[in-house]
Amino acid sequence: MRILKILIAAMLLGAAPAWAQDLADISLSDPKQESQALALMDSIRCVVCQGQPISGSNAELAGDMRRIIRERIAAGDTPEAVRTMLISKYGDWVTFRPQLKPATLPLWIIPLLALLAGVWLVSRRLGWRQN
Template identity: 75%
Template sequence: MKRVIAALLLCALAVPAMAQDYAEVSLSDARQETQALALMDSIRCVVCQGQPISGSNADLAGDMRRLIRERIAQGDTPEQVRTMLISKYGDYVSFKPRVRPATLPLWIVPLLTLLGGGLLVARRLKRKGA
């Protein structure tokens, strides 16, 4: 019985120690932390897919947040860190994809859809008026 209690006590003491390993540490420079947080809001969680890494609980999102803080603390600009993440995970990781031939559909398809919908509505209204 004493061994069971001792084992439970050891487990109870180990849990808080393990939780501290995963805690995120903010940057000491407020300007750098603001830059890091703004970048985290514009980077998509690869696991959650529709959520920025700033609000994701996924382990990969935590790793990406730590990486962003490390790179900014080392002197990289947010744009350099964004470029590095895009090169590693692809254009999809950014909520603000760059305009280039590979991402043109991301920019053109919504505009064409809006234009097509407008034409359909205009046709329907024209038919009802005639």
């Protein structure tokens, strides 16, 4: 039994350095940075298996992106700076969270307009009842 324990410990020790380096699949030691990195990975689209976020993709390129995200965040970059960097490479398509700019303005304005139109319609309807 003890031999088995030593054996397992030795195997774990031997295995650790192999993946301790690879930030594609290993968390950052700082939990705050790791949660920032994870949130970003959830909103970056895998360019290989499209429609999946890179956090849940097995594609090697998705792993490469996760590694770069963790490295940059560990180095002090903000998640939005890393997102901007990825958009500068692959375009708006790569983010699940649309950026605010002239081309995407309708995305933000239309719901507001729809709400206003709804309020107007309802208030008119209520107005008739009162009269």
